[in-house]
Amino acid sequence: MKRFSSLLILPFLAWSGTSQARDVVEASAPTDLAVTVYRDPYRGQGGQMNANFPRGFAMISETRTVTLPAGESTIRFSGVSEGMVAVSAIVTGLPGGTIEKNRNADLLSPAALVDGTLGNRVTITRTNPGTGEEVSEDAIVRTRADGGLVLQTGDGFEAVRCSGLPERLTFDFLPEGLSPQPVFTIDTRDESGGTYEVTLTYLSWGFDWQADYVATLGGGEGSDEVELGLLSWLTILNDNGQSFENAELMAVAGTLNMVSNLQQLAQPPRARALQLTCYPLGSSLTGSPIPNYDVLPPPPAPMAMAAEGAIVVTGQRIERRDFEANSPMVTIDEDMLAQEEQLGDLKLYRIPQAVDVRAQGLKQVAFLLKDEVEGRYVYRDYCEASNPRHGTAFSNTQIIYATVNDEDHGLGVALPSGAIAFFEPSSVGDLLVGEENLRDYADGQDVEIDLGFSDQVMARCERVTTFNINEKGRWSRMRSTLTNANPHPVTVRLLLGSPGNWDFQDIGDELKDGQRVVEVSVPANGEREVEWRVRPALAD
Numbered sequence: 001m002k003r004f005s006s007l008l009i010l011p012f013l014a015w016s017g018t019s020q021a022r023d024v025v026e027a028s029a030p031t032d033l034a035v036t037v038y039r040d041p042y043r044g045q046g047g048q049m050n051a052n053f054p055r056g057f058a059m060i061s062e063t064r065t066v067t068l069p070a071g072e073s074t075i076r077f078s079g080v081s082e083g084m085v086a087v088s089a090i091v092t093g094l095p096g097g098t099i100e101k102n103r104n105a106d107l108l109s110p111a112a113l114v115d116g117t118l119g120n121r122v123t124i125t126r127t128n129p130g131t132g133e134e135v136s137e138d139a140i141v142r143t144r145a146d147g148g149l150v151l152q153t154g155d156g157f158e159a160v161r162c163s164g165l166p167e168r169l170t171f172d173f174l175p176e177g178l179s180p181q182p183v184f185t186i187d188t189r190d191e192s193g194g195t196y197e198v199t200l201t202y203l204s205w206g207f208d209w210q211a212d213y214v215a216t217l218g219g220g221e222g223s224d225e226v227e228l229g230l231l232s233w234l235t236i237l238n239d240n241g242q243s244f245e246n247a248e249l250m251a252v253a254g255t256l257n258m259v260s261n262l263q264q265l266a267q268p269p270r271a272r273a274l275q276l277t278c279y280p281l282g283s284s285l286t287g288s289p290i291p292n293y294d295v296l297p298p299p300p301a302p303m304a305m306a307a308e309g310a311i312v313v314t315g316q317r318i319e320r321r322d323f324e325a326n327s328p329m330v331t332i333d334e335d336m337l338a339q340e341e342q343l344g345d346l347k348l349y350r351i352p353q354a355v356d357v358r359a360q361g362l363k364q365v366a367f368l369l370k371d372e373v374e375g376r377y378v379y380r381d382y383c384e385a386s387n388p389r390h391g392t393a394f395s396n397t398q399i400i401y402a403t404v405n406d407e408d409h410g411l412g413v414a415l416p417s418g419a420i421a422f423f424e425p426s427s428v429g430d431l432l433v434g435e436e437n438l439r440d441y442a443d444g445q446d447v448e449i450d451l452g453f454s455d456q457v458m459a460r461c462e463r464v465t466t467f468n469i470n471e472k473g474r475w476s477r478m479r480s481t482l483t484n485a486n487p488h489p490v491t492v493r494l495l496l497g498s499p500g501n502w503d504f505q506d507i508g509d510e511l512k513d514g515q516r517v518v519e520v521s522v523p524a525n526g527e528r529e530v531e532w533r534v535r536p537a538l539a540d
Contacts, residue, residue, distance in 0.1 A: 032063035056208030083205035093198035111145035116175025211418030232368035254346035338367035375403030383461035507532035
């Protein structure tokens with residue numbers, strides 16, 4: 001029996017002798033950063049990004065330096081994005097590769113400090129209500145942070161921040177495992193040890209971008225031909241709490257096929273707030289210093305300067321900074337214009353110089369500057385046989401700015417979706433005359449942007465015949481009456497319906513976006529009538 005026991009013990013001792021705690025190595029701060037931002041793949045054509053809840057993502061690449069001991073070690077990458085999708089992380093440049101990956105789940109926060117200091121001493125500093133002077137004393141944390149904070153002092157037990165007077169806690173040490181920034185760790189093995197340059201690449205939730213355009217109308221006075229200047233911005237949003245300084249910034253235009261739910265995969269680490277419950281007020285020995293329980297306590301005083309090496313927590317909440325976009329009406333540094341590159345079927349815009357991508361902020365970088373884009377105004381009206389909308393009354397036509405995305409018209413570049421604002425010069429400066437959402441336009445496509453409705457160009461749509469339009473085999477006569485109060489001729493485009501639903505006679509055969517259309521010129525301060533015949537397409 002004794003011999004049998006030794007056989008069991010010896011293998012166990014041999015195994016336990018090879019197991020040892022891994023050394024923890026801190027990777028350096030990033031020496032090289034690249035941030036590539038992708039739009040929200042579910043936003044839809046022309047949709048605007050949600051600054052309060054961005055659903056795009058970014059691929060982040062960080063180059064860092066690590067010095068590894070011989071054997072196994074754990075590398076800590078501090079300051080990664082809080083929206084990091086840990087399963088996507090790849091570390092290259094290590095001689096032994098990766099054994100295991102981990103993501104910390106708890107950040108340094110008031111609640112984490114309290115929980116990590118449970119049963120230990122802290123310093124509480126309060127304002128004497130009689131003298132206004134600050135008084136500090138030692139206290140012991142007796143409760144966790146999830147149901148109020150109770151301290152034990154020389155006067156007994158008391159709930160913190162329930163006296164109505166400014167109070168603060170000072171912690172002399174940082175509980176193990178807490179970090180002020182999100183941390184990603186990997187376990188690795190290096191037989192000899194050494195210093196290496198490694199690259200950490202991962203996806204991160206909480207980014208988005210869109211294009212923003214400013215168009216200044218000019219030229220073409222006395223006709224419907226118009227020339228404009230076009231300035232375009234890449235507006236890039238980082239909703240994470242981490243900044244990426246001196247980074248190579250890129251944005252990818254186009255729609256990716258995404259099957260993963262990056263929001264669920266990200267699982268940002270928690271920075272738990274301190275929940276304070278104030279009952280009873282004051283300490284168990286001295287009672288409450290506030291006799292009127294209906295009076296709300298005043299807001300806390302500003303945080304005092306912390307002693308060197310101490311950690312100070314106050315009850316003040318840091319408000320989320322408002323997103324602010326820079327005004328587009330500024331002088332453009334053409335050396336900073338984003339450069340367009342082809343990325344398969346997608347477009348990539350690369351900022352030529354390193355920039356700072358700030359935490360919870362917007363970054364705007366110009367990517368397009370065109371001084372002479374040639375286009376024209378087109379006035380549009382619908383006049384379909386089944387729905388002569390206007391009857392005998394005139395209605396406003398819709399104004400369209402129409403151009404072609406090619407070099408002949410002053411463009412010839414990809415136009416990613418975003419908001420476009422039109423300004424027109426006046427005696428008091430440029431004034432806003434229209435705003436619209438722009439869908440993606442490829443090089444060579446027709447570009448048409450709605451500008452609103454015209455009070456100068458009016459239209460009336462009527463069916464001249466009186467019989468039932470669906471009467472088998474019979475043609476109905478249609479008439480559109482157009483008026484123009486401008487001192488110059490204008491072009492009106494009539495949309496007459498789908499040729500899949502109607503047969504047409506006495507009208508052109510041009511098709512646009514699935515509609516039979518005809519464009520006619522209406523003279524200055526004049527009127528024009530257009531007539532045609534129509535019947536249901538399925539008639540014999």
